[in-house]
Amino acid sequence: EAQVTQNPRYLITVTGKKLTVTCSQNMNHEYMSWYRQDPGLGLRQIYYSMNVEVTDKGDVPEGYKVSRKEKRNFPLILESPSPNQTSLYFCASSLSVQGNEKLFFGSGTQLSVL
Amino acid sequence: ELKVEQNPLFLSMQEGKNYTIYCNYSTTSDRLYWYRQDPGKSLESLFVLLSNGAVKQEGRLMASLDTKARLSTLHITAAVHDLSATYFCAVKTSGSRLTFGEGTQLTVNP
Numbered sequence: 001e002a003q004v005t006q007n008p009r010y011l012i013t014v015t016g017k018k019l020t021v022t023c024s025q026n027m028n029h030e031y032m033s034w035y036r037q038d039p040g041l042g043l044r045q046i047y048y049s050m051n052v053e054v055t056d057k058g059d060v061p062e063g064y065k066v067s068r069k070e071k072r073n074f075p076l077i078l079e080s081p082s083p084n085q086t087s088l089y090f091c092a093s094s095l096s097v098q099g100n101e102k103l104f105f106g107s108g109t110q111l112s113v114l
Numbered sequence: 115e116l117k118v119e120q121n122p123l124f125l126s127m128q129e130g131k132n133y134t135i136y137c138n139y140s141t142t143s144d145r146l147y148w149y150r151q152d153p154g155k156s157l158e159s160l161f162v163l164l165s166n167g168a169v170k171q172e173g174r175l176m177a178s179l180d181t182k183a184r185l186s187t188l189h190i191t192a193a194v195h196d197l198s199a200t201y202f203c204a205v206k207t208s209g210s211r212l213t214f215g216e217g218t219q220l221t222v223n224p
Contacts, residue, residue, distance in 0.1 A: 031210065042202060043157075043214040050210060058211055090156065102159035103147070103212075 002027045006091050006106035013081055014114050021076045021109050023091030029104075031094045032074040033058070034066065036087040037108075043090065049074055050096075081113040116141045116207050120215035128223055130192050135218045137186040137203035145206035146186045148177050150199045151217070157202070160188075193222045 004025045013019055025032065033048035035058075045058030049068040063085055065077040074093075078085060089109045095101040117140040127133050137146070148160040161170045163179035163186060170177050174197065176189045186203055198221050204214040 033212065035214075040216065042216040043204075045212050045214075048210055048212075056209055056211075059213060092157075102162055103149075103157075104159070105156040107156050 002104070004091055004093050004104050004106040006089075006109050008109060009107065010110045012112045012114065015082055016080050019078050019081060019111075021078075021089060021091075021111070023074045023076065023106060024072050025074075025093040025104070026072065027093065027095070027104065028071065029093035030071070030096050031101075032068065033092050033103075034064070034074070034076045035090045035092065036060065036085075037090060038087050046076070046089075081111075083113050085111065086113045087111060116143075116205065116213045118203060118205050118213050118215040120201075120203060120218050122218060123216060124219050124221075126221045126223060127190075127193050129194055132192065133190050135188040135190075135201055135220075137188070137215055139184050139186075139205045139213075141184075141207060143181070143184075143205045143207055146179050147204040147206075147212070148186070148188055149202045149204065151202065152199050160201075190220075195222050195224060198222045 007022045030051045034046040035043040037043045044060045046064050047066040049055045091106040092103045094103045119138045121136045146163045149157045151157045161177040166181040168179045174191045179186045200217045200219045202217045204212045
């Protein structure tokens with residue numbers, strides 16, 4: 001089944017403790033991206049990647065890192081999480097963003113930073 | 115800085131009625147997307163609009179794009195309860211950034 005898989009689904013952590021949220025897709029998509037969703041703010045893009053080893057900042061990249069060493073994986077890293085990073089996070093992928101390809105979203109990761 | 119504004123943010127309508135959700139954006143773009151999100155769920159892609167005058171329809175939903183006016187509309191025809199969800203538009207800008215609107219929470223009442 002074609003899908004975007006995020007893990008974990010829920011995560012509670014403390015300020016400053018490094019964490020990684022994994023994202024994997026099995027559709028051989030070139031484009032992958034991360035978003036955070038906060039009430040009243042819609043979704044905001046954190047980082048995106050056009051292909052392996054090619055990443056770029058979205059609208060809210062501060063406090064986050066990403067890597068794209070393999071085509072299928074695009075982990076989101078919080079080196080030193082803070083309470084203002086408490087949010088619902090979504091990973092998404094598409095074949096590209098140059099044509100009419102749709103984005104496929106993961107199920108989301110609800111992160112709480114205490 | 116790109117701004118994407120949806121109107122209205124909350125919409126309560128009766129089954130069988132028609133309504134339109136508007137998405138305005140502040141800078142040039144060649145691609146606009148519409149998504150649906152059910153409560154507690156992920157997002158589902160509805161439409162990708164690529165050019166001025168583009169119109170796409172699926173079931174009771176029809177989306178259109180006017181790049182000159184920087185406006186997209188999502189028209190709902192004869193609403194049914196199953197359409198209750200939050201609808202987002204998103205605009206592709208420089209590079210491959212995607213900027214989303216705040217979302218329109220639609221409730222269709224019997």
